[in-house]
Amino acid sequence: MAKRDFYEILGVAKNASEDDIKKAYRKLAMKYHPDRNPDNKEAEEKFKEVKEAYEMLTNPEKREAYDRYGHAGVDPNMGGGGGFGAGGFGDAFGDIFGDIFGGGRGRGGGGPQVYRGADLRYNLEITLEQAAHGYETTIRVPSWDKCDTCHGSGAKPGTQPVTCTTCSGHGQVRMQQGFFSIQQTCPKCHGSGKIIPEPCAACGGAGRIKRNKTLEVKIPAGIDNGMRIRSTGNGEPGTNGGPSGDLYVEIHIKPHPVFQREGDDLHCEMPISFAKAALGGEIEVPTLTGKVSFTVPEGTQTGKTFRLKGKGVKGVRSGYTGDLFCHVVVETPVKLTDKQKDLLREFERSTSEGGAKHSPQSKGWMDKVKDFFE
Numbered sequence: 001m002a003k004r005d006f007y008e009i010l011g012v013a014k015n016a017s018e019d020d021i022k023k024a025y026r027k028l029a030m031k032y033h034p035d036r037n038p039d040n041k042e043a044e045e046k047f048k049e050v051k052e053a054y055e056m057l058t059n060p061e062k063r064e065a066y067d068r069y070g071h072a073g074v075d076p077n078m079g080g081g082g083g084f085g086a087g088g089f090g091d092a093f094g095d096i097f098g099d100i101f102g103g104g105r106g107r108g109g110g111g112p113q114v115y116r117g118a119d120l121r122y123n124l125e126i127t128l129e130q131a132a133h134g135y136e137t138t139i140r141v142p143s144w145d146k147c148d149t150c151h152g153s154g155a156k157p158g159t160q161p162v163t164c165t166t167c168s169g170h171g172q173v174r175m176q177q178g179f180f181s182i183q184q185t186c187p188k189c190h191g192s193g194k195i196i197p198e199p200c201a202a203c204g205g206a207g208r209i210k211r212n213k214t215l216e217v218k219i220p221a222g223i224d225n226g227m228r229i230r231s232t233g234n235g236e237p238g239t240n241g242g243p244s245g246d247l248y249v250e251i252h253i254k255p256h257p258v259f260q261r262e263g264d265d266l267h268c269e270m271p272i273s274f275a276k277a278a279l280g281g282e283i284e285v286p287t288l289t290g291k292v293s294f295t296v297p298e299g300t301q302t303g304k305t306f307r308l309k310g311k312g313v314k315g316v317r318s319g320y321t322g323d324l325f326c327h328v329v330v331e332t333p334v335k336l337t338d339k340q341k342d343l344l345r346e347f348e349r350s351t352s353e354g355g356a357k358h359s360p361q362s363k364g365w366m367d368k369v370k371d372f373f374e
């Protein structure tokens, strides 16, 4: 199945601001949230799609890559749950950068090519609470040890690597192209200057063996979706003695059943009974640090937003604590008994006698309808 356009999924224009994207996301995330659509596969798929589009388009690097290369620019195989993806676009340019910057060789100098190891990415899923309060965990990441069998040479025990005849051990060859003399990585030995006639069986000639190691990760309080923590030197090892790459732990925050996060602010829906909305009164509101009491004023309408200052998330970069926005949803009572229905009919008669003053929104709406037909 063809992947849909991220902008189309969120229903925003190509030049939409980050704010517009966030707004569109929040609306759709609320609509398709799995908690609000239990056992609805279609809603679940939609929710995933919306989340992916949001994550891509709010990450400036990914958005740029997507705008330039489409879905291919933001390889979906690298996203999702746990797991690794090495490199990304940089890999394709490894040779070019290697030839220009590699190894710090002088002009016309010899010696094998030195490459820095690839960076690795680890996708770590955490909860909103863990992100807000900070979290320590351990992750299993690949590591490379020197091969015991060949002691790192890559050659079968009893044999030796031999000097590459194509480049005479320089790791690079010169090619004449018009006026220019171009130095290139030797195609035969790939820059190492050596050829292994009989590779070590244990490591396949690589000289090292992949294992796993456990790393401790400290996630600072306030971290947000898509942020990355760098662990220097824990990526893939370099080639020919080059430095290791880095490991990036990328944070993915799981959808929360109650809160949607937007920067350092939190949003939640707050259903209240229509009697409470009409009469006003105290309600309990959940926050990340427990429930708080809150007084709803008389005549509260659905859609009204209350802002609880300082009840959001303390941002890891901003150091500022966001607010909690509670969006009121007035609930229509269901499964009424005959008696309750009678009471409501009586109530309805009594408010009709009072006229439009009891229904400010209907009054405004009726006026608009009248203007429309005139």
Ligand SMILES: [Zn+2]
Residues within 6 Å of the ligand: 147, 148, 149, 150, 151, 152, 154, 155, 200, 201, 202, 203, 204, 205, 206, 207, 208
């Ligand atoms: Zn070996």
Ligand SMILES: [Zn+2]
Residues within 6 Å of the ligand: 164, 165, 166, 167, 168, 169, 170, 171, 172, 186, 187, 188, 189, 190, 191, 192, 193, 194
């Ligand atoms: Zn060579």
